[in-house]
Amino acid sequence: MSPRETNIEKRTIAVLVDNEPGVLARVIGLFSGRGYNIESLTVSEVDQLKNFSRITVVTSGTPQILEQIKAQLDRLVPVHRISDLTNEGPAVDRELALVKVAGTGEKRVESLRIADIFRASVVDSSHDHFVFEMTGKSDKLDVFIDLMQPLGLVDVSRTGVVAISRGPKGL
Amino acid sequence: MASEQMNGAEMVIKSLVDQGVEVIFGYPGGAVLPIYDALFQQNNIEHILVRQEGGAVHAAEGYARSTGKIGVVLVTSGPGATNAVTGLTDALMDSIPIVCLTGQVPTHLIGNDAFQEADTTGITRPCTKHNYLVKDIQDLPRIMHEAFYVAQTGRPGPVVIDLPKDILQGKSDCYIPPEDVKHRSYKPQVDAEPSKIEQAVKLIAAAKRPVFYTGGGVINAGDRGSELLTRFVRKLGVPCTNTLMGLGSYPASDPQFIGMLGMHGTYEANLAMYNCDLMINIGARFDDRVTGRLDEFSPNSTKIHVDIDPSSINKNVMVDLPIIGDAARVLEAMMTAWDEGDYQLDQKALKSWWAQIEEWRAKDCLAYTQKGKLIKPQYAIQRLYELTKDRDTYITTEVGQHQMWAAQYFKFEEPKRWMTSGGLGTMGYGLPAAMGVQRAHRDSLVIDVAGEASILMNIQELSCIAQYNLPVKVFIVNNQWMGMVRQWQELLHGARYSESYSASLPDFVKLAESFGMVGIRCEDAADLDDKIMEMIDTPRPVVFDCAVTQDENVFPMIPSGAAHYEMLLGPDDKAQRPISEEGMVLV
Ligand SMILES: Cc1ncc(C[n+]2csc(CCOP(=O)(O)OP(=O)(O)O)c2C)c(N)n1
Ligand SMILES: [Mg+2]
Numbered sequence: 001m002s003p004r005e006t007n008i009e010k011r012t013i014a015v016l017v018d019n020e021p022g023v024l025a026r027v028i029g030l031f032s033g034r035g036y037n038i039e040s041l042t043v044s045e046v047d048q049l050k051n052f053s054r055i056t057v058v059t060s061g062t063p064q065i066l067e068q069i070k071a072q073l074d075r076l077v078p079v080h081r082i083s084d085l086t087n088e089g090p091a092v093d094r095e096l097a098l099v100k101v102a103g104t105g106e107k108r109v110e111s112l113r114i115a116d117i118f119r120a121s122v123v124d125s126s127h128d129h130f131v132f133e134m135t136g137k138s139d140k141l142d143v144f145i146d147l148m149q150p151l152g153l154v155d156v157s158r159t160g161v162v163a164i165s166r167g168p169k170g171l
Numbered sequence: 172m173a174s175e176q177m178n179g180a181e182m183v184i185k186s187l188v189d190q191g192v193e194v195i196f197g198y199p200g201g202a203v204l205p206i207y208d209a210l211f212q213q214n215n216i217e218h219i220l221v222r223q224e225g226g227a228v229h230a231a232e233g234y235a236r237s238t239g240k241i242g243v244v245l246v247t248s249g250p251g252a253t254n255a256v257t258g259l260t261d262a263l264m265d266s267i268p269i270v271c272l273t274g275q276v277p278t279h280l281i282g283n284d285a286f287q288e289a290d291t292t293g294i295t296r297p298c299t300k301h302n303y304l305v306k307d308i309q310d311l312p313r314i315m316h317e318a319f320y321v322a323q324t325g326r327p328g329p330v331v332i333d334l335p336k337d338i339l340q341g342k343s344d345c346y347i348p349p350e351d352v353k354h355r356s357y358k359p360q361v362d363a364e365p366s367k368i369e370q371a372v373k374l375i376a377a378a379k380r381p382v383f384y385t386g387g388g389v390i391n392a393g394d395r396g397s398e399l400l401t402r403f404v405r406k407l408g409v410p411c412t413n414t415l416m417g418l419g420s421y422p423a424s425d426p427q428f429i430g431m432l433g434m435h436g437t438y439e440a441n442l443a444m445y446n447c448d449l450m451i452n453i454g455a456r457f458d459d460r461v462t463g464r465l466d467e468f469s470p471n472s473t474k475i476h477v478d479i480d481p482s483s484i485n486k487n488v489m490v491d492l493p494i495i496g497d498a499a500r501v502l503e504a505m506m507t508a509w510d511e512g513d514y515q516l517d518q519k520a521l522k523s524w525w526a527q528i529e530e531w532r533a534k535d536c537l538a539y540t541q542k543g544k545l546i547k548p549q550y551a552i553q554r555l556y557e558l559t560k561d562r563d564t565y566i567t568t569e570v571g572q573h574q575m576w577a578a579q580y581f582k583f584e585e586p587k588r589w590m591t592s593g594g595l596g597t598m599g600y601g602l603p604a605a606m607g608v609q610r611a612h613r614d615s616l617v618i619d620v621a622g623e624a625s626i627l628m629n630i631q632e633l634s635c636i637a638q639y640n641l642p643v644k645v646f647i648v649n650n651q652w653m654g655m656v657r658q659w660q661e662l663l664h665g666a667r668y669s670e671s672y673s674a675s676l677p678d679f680v681k682l683a684e685s686f687g688m689v690g691i692r693c694e695d696a697a698d699l700d701d702k703i704m705e706m707i708d709t710p711r712p713v714v715f716d717c718a719v720t721q722d723e724n725v726f727p728m729i730p731s732g733a734a735h736y737e738m739l740l741g742p743d744d745k746a747q748r749p750i751s752e753e754g755m756v757l758v
Contacts, residue, residue, distance in 0.1 A: 017356075018355060018356060021304065021306075022292060022296065022302075022304070025293070025296060026296060029296055033297050064485055064489070067485055068482060068485070068486055071480075071481040071482035071484070072482045074481065074482075075325075075326075075359075075480060075481065075482055076301075077300070077301040077321055077357045078301075078356055079356060080355070080356045
C-alpha cells in the first residue's frame with residue numbers, strides 16, 4: 001500500500017509525561033523533525049506529587065501517519081502514557097479565548113450582545129473596549145472571533161485545546 | 172543509607188565501574204578535567220585517547236557492536252560535544268547502545284555564551300535516544316544508571332549525559348548503586364502477545380513461497396537471536412535474506428541463505444522478496460534502500476513484521492501481522508508454537524519455490540572477471556575474504572563501493588563480526604570503529620575495508636592506533652575516485668564527474684610508516700595473495716594500499732525509485748532503462 005493516502009483526519013492526543021526540563025522540546029522536536037502537523041498544543045503540570053505534566057496535541061494526518069505519531073510519542077523516554085482521545089471513545093474538548101474588542105457606539109453594544117449569546121464574560125472593560133473571556137469548543141470560538149471582526153477586534157489570545165475522555169476512567 | 176562522600180567526577184567513575192565498564196573512549200578538555208583527574212587516580216577503567224571526538228563515538232560503536240556491551244564516550248563541552256554529533260546520529264540510526272558523557276560549563280554560566288558552551292542537550296536531542304542535563308548532584312547517580320538502562324533496553328541507542336563542571340566538583344554522599352534505580356516510565360514490551368505468535372505460525376504453515384528477511388534487530392537481541400533464527404529457518408527449510416545491518420544473523424555459507432537484499436543485494440534475494448507469498452521480517456525496518464519503489468514492493472505477499480520498536484511498524488510498508496517484541500523471545504515463542512502445533516509446510520510448494528530461487532541464483536549475479544595485472548576491486552575483496560575466513564576475523568568498513576563489495580563478497584557466519592555504518596552511511600566510520608573492535612578483541616584479526624576517500628575522513632586515528640599498538644589492518648580499496656559518487660554520476664548525471672576525483676592522495680605507505688606502522692602497496696593481481704598474507708602475518712597495525720581498477724560499478728543495482736524486478740545486473744544493462752524522474756530526487 002502506498003503511504004501517499006489522501007484521507008487526512010484530525011486527532012486529539014493526550015500525553016502524560018514526566019515534568020522534566022526539555023520534555024516539551026522533545027515533543028515539539030519530534031513533530032517538526034518528522035514533518036508532522038501541530039494544530040494546537042497545550043501543556044501544564046497536572047500532578048505535583050508524582051511530577052506529571054499533561055500535553056494535549058491536536059494533529060492531523062493520514063491514518064498511517066497518525067499511528068506513527070502515536071508510536072513515536074509513546075517511545076519517548078519520559079512519556080508514561082498516551083491516549084488517542086478522538087479514537088478511544090467520546091471525549092470532551094475545550095479551549096479558552098481572551099478576545100479584545102475596541103470601539104464605541106452601536107458596534108460596542110453589538111459586541112456585548114453577541115458576547116451574551118455566546119456566554120462570554122467581560123473580564124476587562126473601559127469606555128472604548130472590552131476583553132471577553134470565552135470557553136468552549138474551538139469551532140465555537142472561531143465563530144465568535146469571526147463575529148467580532150467587524151466590531152473592532154483588536155487582539156485574540158487562545159489557550160489551545162485541552163481534552164479529557166468522558167466516563168469514569170482516567171488516562 | 173548514605174554512601175561515602177565523593178565529588179561528582181568520582182561518582183561518575185564509580186557509576187561506570189558499577190555498570191561493568193572497563194574501557195572508555197575520550198578526549199579531554201576544561202569542562203571534564205575533574206573526570207580526567209578521577210580517572211588518573213583509579214585502575215578499573217582504561218581510557219583510550221582518540222584524536223578527534225567523532226572517532227571516540229565510532230570507536231565506542233565498534234566496541235559495542237562487536238561485544239554486545241555498551242560503548243562509553245567521554246568528551247568535553249562545546250567543540251568536544253559538537254564533534255560527537257555525527258557519531259551519535261550514526262549510533263541512533265543503527266540502534267547501537269552508547270553512553271556519551273559530555274562536559275558542560277558550570278550551571279550558573281549556562282545560557283551565558285560562556286567559553287566552550289554549547290546547548291548540548293538541545294543539539295543532541297534529535298540524535299540521541301534520550302539525553303540528560305544534570306543540574307543537581309543528587310540526581311547524578313540516578314541519571315548515570317538510568318542512562319545505561321535506556322541505552323540498552325528496548326531498541327538500543329545513544330544516550331548523552333551533559334555534566335556541568337560544578338556538578339563534577341561538588342561533593343555529596345548521595346551515591347546509589349544500579350540496583351536501586353528503577354526507571355519510572357520507560358518499559359518497552361519484549362514479549363509478544365501469544366495470539367500473535369499463533370497467527371504467525373499459522374501463516375507460515377500456510378505459505379507456499381515464504382522468505383525470512385532479517386536485520387540488525389536479530390543481532391541486537393544477542394547471540395541467542397541468531398541461534399534461534401538459524402535453528403528455526405533450518406527447521407522450516409525456507410530461504411533467508413539479510414539486510415546490510417543483519418549480515419551474520421544467519422550463517423552466510425548455509426545453502427538457505429540467499430544473500431543480502433536491497434539496492435545492491437543479490438538477484439535471488441530481491442526477486443524472492445518480490446515474488447514471495449509470505450514475508451517474515453524479523454528486526455528489519457523496511458528501509459528505502461531495501462524496499463526500492465514502495466508501491467511495487469512485494470505486492471502479493473502477506474507480511475509479518477517482528478520489531479521491538481512499535482514506531483517501526485507500518486512506517487514505510489503496511490504489514491498484515493505486526494508483532495512487538497524482542498527478536499530472540501519472539502523467535503523462541505514461534506518455534507515452541509510451531510513444534511507444539513505440529514505444523515508442516517507444503518513440501519511440494521516449497522520445492523518448486525526453491526527451484527525458482529535456484530534459477531535466479533544460477534544467474535550468478537556477483538560474477539566478475541579478473542584478468543591480467545590490474546586488480547578488480549571485487550577480486551581484491553574476495554581474496555581478502557578467502558584468506559581471512561578461517562581466522563578469528565572482524566570486519567569494519569568505510570562508506571562507498573568498497574562497503575557494498577565487502578557486504579557482497581564477505582560471508583559472515585555469525586553475528587557481531589561485521590560493523591558498518593548502515594543507516595547514516597558515515598564515511599570515516601570504519602577506522603575508529605576498528606579501533607574499538609580491536610580494543611575489545613586484542614588477539615583477533617580486525618580489518619577496516621576502506622576507500623581512499625573515506626579513510627582520510629578520520630585518518631588522524633592512525634595515531635591512536637599507534638599509541639595503543641592496536642594491530643588494526645586498514646585495507647584501502649584505492650580506485651582514486653569517490654567511487655560510489657562517481658557511479659551515481661555515471662548512471663544518473665550524464666557522466667559529469669563533478670568533484671568526485673580523489674586528487675592529491677597521500678603516499679599511504681609512507682603515511683603508515685610515519686606513524687610507525689607497516690605500509691604495503693599492491694598493484695599487481697599476481698602479488699595480491701602474498702601481500703595480503705604479509706599483512707595478516709604482521710602482528711602490528713598495517714595500512715594496505717590496494718590499487719584497483721578505477722571505473723568499476725557495484726552491481727546488481729536497483730536504481731533509486733525502481734522496483735525489485737528492475738534490477739541492473741551489469742554494465743550492459745544500464746543503457747536500456749533510464750532512471751525515472753521520480754527516482755532522480757531520491758538519495
Ligand atoms: C561523511 C560523508 N560525506 C559524504 C558522503 C557521500 N558519499 C558516499 S560514498 C562517497 C565516496 C566514497 O569514496 P571512497 O571512500 O573512495 O569509496 P569508494 O566508493 O571509492 O569505494 C561519498 C562522498 C558520505 N557517505 N559520508
Ligand atoms: Mg574510492
